[in-house]
Amino acid sequence: MGSATSQKSVGIGIKLIAEYVTDAYDLKLEAHDNQLECRASITVHDTANSIPPVELISLLRKNDIARSVDLEQVAIFCTEAAQGENPQNFVLASGMRPVKGEDGWFELIVSTGDEESPLPVDEKGRVDFKAVQSFSNVEQDQQIGEIHPPTQGLAGETITGVPLPAKAGEPSKLIAGEGVVISPEGTHVIATKPGRAVLDKNKISVLDEFLISGDVDLSVGHITFNGFVVVKGDVLDDFNITATKGITITGAVGMCQIKSEGPVTIGTMAGQGSGSIRCGGDLKASYLNHVTVECQGNISISREVRNSVLKATGRIEVPKGLITGGRAVALEGIEVKILGARAGVKTYVTSGVYFPEEDRLEYLKTQLKSTGKQTTAIKDTLSLLEKNPLKNSRKALQEAIELRAEILKKRFSKLDSEHKNISTELDSFKKAEHPTANPKINILDVAKEGVVVALGQAITTIQEEISGPTSIVEDSPLGEIRIMTYSPLTIPADETDEKT
Structure with a gap:
């Protein structure tokens, strides 16, 4: 190694770091991949005096390559060189590549219905195939998602220790659509109205309308929604719909439970005696058969009502059709083209009555009667048990009778308290x-x-057909029904004095 070495640096191309020429070897050091790798190539002339690892490390340090040196690679390189294998493009040191920061992203914390979700199973292991609704009902001011910010990334360095800055991640490109706002700090997505969350690419919205373009069947299941439900097809038997703002069904409805805090509009409904509609607004329909309706508004039927129970806090209007069978109760009047039938089930109509009060009163009377009967029956049973000569009975029988008496006493105490509360409310x-x-x-x-008419304190059964147009009102002083010349429901009954 006594011979002189020559060195020249080149800053072009791949970047020649240094070149060493001696009597024993020719060594070339190059920087590759934007100064992230130091590669060495060697041609050995005298294997007995080939470059040792210590000398090679010293040369690397002279070129500011120290922390990034791979000592194991240096050892292999020097071993191959001493064996005359002349390794080329051999990596001796590696820098650290900068790592870009993670992009910001949006985490949805409610379900949109696009996700796979298992069907519910009851305690007996039975699967409810009608409970397939998977989207979450969103409330106003509810957080529906979180925006995660981008990270800064990890800086790198070259083989000579020069820092390489890292790019920060890109912020989330989430767009706030209808019904949502992003919090001032940019981290939370908040619903501004009830409904369901819809994520379309990078746009998040809360919609208060749920549209079913076809029928409500096993593919849709029961529906419970914070908003409007619109069904373009039919609703098959045993599929129920509950919506807070309103329900519109274009087609036919079967034996179902339809509930809404808003208005309801349907085509036809055959409830088979168990179908029902409860709405907090007006009800509009073409045809009802064996349906129970409780409506906090007006009921308007375009064709007919058969064997149904209609209750409205507004008006009941069937101006082009008929009401036959069942019962109709309205607060603000009833107007119908044809009422009743010549034969069959009787038709009952009542007007001027607020049905929630009447229903509560009827419930209280029924419960008072029921609790009274039960308490009387328990008293009689306890009296018989007390007369039973327990001291002469077997011990097991004595214990059974005593246990039964204790249970009946607790039941009696509960029923008696309930009976007194109901009685107080009734009074x-x-x-x-x-x-x-x-x-x-x-x-x-x-x-x-045969139609039974109840108005105020007056109640009567129509004995002969009444031809219209005519108005039936209560004759308050006499407590009777009287038939008047027709006047629209907008004119109150007590403002007409004409008697026919």
């Missing part, structure tokens, strides 16, 4: 004033014999 029950009450029934064509 204090007072109907509220309802300024819009209109005990009036308008017949546009005919009312059949």
